Amino acid sequence: xxxxxxxxxxxxxxxxxxxxxxxxxxxxxxxxxxxxxxxxxxxxxxxxxxxxxxxxxxxxxxxxxxxxxxxxxxxxxxxxxxxxxxxxxxxxxxxxxxxxxxxxxxxxxxxxxxxxxxxxxxxxxxxxxxxxxxxxxxx
Amino acid sequence: xxxxxxxxxxxxxxxxxxxxxxxxxxxxxxxxxxxxxxxxxxxxxxxxxxxxxxxxxxxxxxxxxxxxxxxxxxxxxxxxxxxxxxxxxxxxxxxxxxxxxxxxxxxxxxxxxxxxxxxxxxxxxxxxxxxxxxxxxxxxxxxxxxxxxxxxxxxxxxxxxxxxxxxxxxxxxxxxxxxxxxxxxxxxxxxxxxxxxxxxxxxxxxxxxxxxxxxxxxxxxxxxxxxxxxxxxxxxxxxxxxxxxxxxxxxxxxxxxxxxxxxxxxxxxxxxxxxxxxxxxxxxxxxxxxxx
Numbered sequence: 001x002x003x004x005x006x007x008x009x010x011x012x013x014x015x016x017x018x019x020x021x022x023x024x025x026x027x028x029x030x031x032x033x034x035x036x037x038x039x040x041x042x043x044x045x046x047x048x049x050x051x052x053x054x055x056x057x058x059x060x061x062x063x064x065x066x067x068x069x070x071x072x073x074x075x076x077x078x079x080x081x082x083x084x085x086x087x088x089x090x091x092x093x094x095x096x097x098x099x100x101x102x103x104x105x106x107x108x109x110x111x112x113x114x115x116x117x118x119x120x121x122x123x124x125x126x127x128x129x130x131x132x133x134x135x136x137x138x139x
Numbered sequence: 140x141x142x143x144x145x146x147x148x149x150x151x152x153x154x155x156x157x158x159x160x161x162x163x164x165x166x167x168x169x170x171x172x173x174x175x176x177x178x179x180x181x182x183x184x185x186x187x188x189x190x191x192x193x194x195x196x197x198x199x200x201x202x203x204x205x206x207x208x209x210x211x212x213x214x215x216x217x218x219x220x221x222x223x224x225x226x227x228x229x230x231x232x233x234x235x236x237x238x239x240x241x242x243x244x245x246x247x248x249x250x251x252x253x254x255x256x257x258x259x260x261x262x263x264x265x266x267x268x269x270x271x272x273x274x275x276x277x278x279x280x281x282x283x284x285x286x287x288x289x290x291x292x293x294x295x296x297x298x299x300x301x302x303x304x305x306x307x308x309x310x311x312x313x314x315x316x317x318x319x320x321x322x323x324x325x326x327x328x329x330x331x332x333x334x335x336x337x338x339x340x341x342x343x344x345x346x347x348x349x350x351x352x353x354x355x356x357x358x359x360x361x362x363x364x365x366x367x368x369x370x371x372x373x374x375x376x377x378x379x380x381x382x383x384x385x386x387x388x389x390x391x392x393x394x395x396x397x398x399x400x401x402x403x404x405x406x407x408x409x410x411x412x413x414x415x416x417x418x419x420x421x422x423x424x425x426x427x428x429x430x431x
Contacts, residue, residue: 037362045357048396049350056403063411 039090047083074127081121088114168313172221175317179217183210186255192262201258205337209253216246216324220317235310236383237390242320243293244394247327248335252401256338276341286344286352289333293326294359301367304375330356335401346406353402357395364388 061067088110186209190201218224219238227234256275260268274280282288296319300306310316332338334349344352368384370376 037365038358040365041358041362042354044361045354048357048392049354049399052396052399052403056407060407060410064414 043087050079068131070127070131074124074131077120077124077127079124081117081119081124084117085114085121088117171313171317175220176217179213179220182216182250183213186210186213186253186258189255189258189262193258196262198261201261205253205258208249209255212246212249212253215241215249219246220320229311232377232379232383233386236386239323240387240390240394243297243323243327244391245397247324248331248394248398248401251328251331251336251338254337260339272339272341275339281342284329284333284336284340286330286333286349289326289330290352290356290359293323293330294356294363296322296326298359298363301363301370303370304373304377307377331398335398335405349402353395353398357392360391360395361388364391 058067058072061072186206190206193199193201219228219241224234224238228238229235256271260271263271300309300319309319330352332340333344334353336343364384364387367387368381371380371384
């Protein structure tokens with residue numbers, strides 16, 4: 001469930017920071033294939049849904065007294081990493097939706113983008129594994 | 140209620156009229172404008188009358204939030220349909236897009252959250268109410284209010300309108316333009332009723348299907364907006380297409396998020412009630428309602 005929220009957070013950050021504040025990404029660079037446009041539309045829809053639904057899921061967990069903050073935090077990290085990695089590899093590269101930045105050598109930007117994504121993902125998985133181990137030890 | 144100056148303003152259609160003689164066009168426009176004002180005012184007045192009738196039948200305690208939602212929906216609809224906003228929409232494509240967002244998404248959602256059918260059922264005698272409820276459960280209405288039908292009805296005209304510039308001239312037609320607006324309001328209300336309707340709905344679609352319909356609606360809206368953006372600067376597209384497309388994208392998002400919050404809140408509350416019922420039945424352990 002944290003995974004959903006993580007996806008929502010990073011999609012929102014991507015929109016706010018890279019599209020609106022830095023103007024690195026373009027709203028739409030007009031070179032996109034139909035498949036890219038469809039994928040972008042669905043992921044856009046999914047990220048909004050994930051954000052809103054995950055907050056209600058959070059409220060539901062609290063209501064039932066079943067909330068585990070560490071598991072939630074680990075989930076967020078996994079969500080952030082997985083979504084950004086997907087964005088960087090599939091959306092930017094495979095479908096050619098848009099690039100991280102225009103008019104510069106892309107390699108360091110792509111490495112930083114996907115490297116950061118991988119770091120989030122690995123950190124999230126480690127947190128979730130640690131939580132799982134601690135629970136098993138408690139029985 | 141509206142000054143002559145305002146109505147006169149609204150009738151100045153710079154590119155409208157088509158091949159029609161100016162005098163005829165003005166008369167038709169005036170008739171349509173009057174009908175639009177009467178329709179929106181009628182929606183607001185009818186709701187208040189039904190509310191009063193329900194109170195006279197002893198059915199009080201109608202939530203004020205529903206009345207507020209319905210009235211603000213009708214007011215928004217009125218404000219963007221006639222007067223300065225409507226005449227601005229005739230001149231600017233961005234203003235036109237703002238009007239469409241209100242008419243196709245925001246106003247219908249507010250109207251649907253006003254639960255008009257429930258109010259009418261409280262206001263009319265029981266036998267009339269039974270007939271109405273039976274009508275709501277009839278096969279044609281069932282098909283019409285299915286999320287997929289409502290989705291197709293609301294997305295298709297929008298996709299055709301913004302496919303290329305050729306259909307945009309329709310908006311300036313004194314009859315087809317308002318007719319298209321009526322369709323936007325009706326299909327928007329149908330969709331809102333199908334996915335988050337608070338009115339009684341026999342054979343309501345599953346939570347998963349309704350969630351899927353909302354997802355597809357957001358995705359389609361975003362795709363059409365980006366397609367429109369890609370058309371900016373090409374022949375036949377009005378000035379400001381890029382700005383209008385971005386308004387469609389982000390404005391559409393804003394209303395869709397509102398829709399998502401309402402949808403999730405409804406599911407959250409329902410699972411909460413179901414969880415409490417289960418907890419009460421077994422009287423042990425915490426309620427285990429699941430969301431989605």
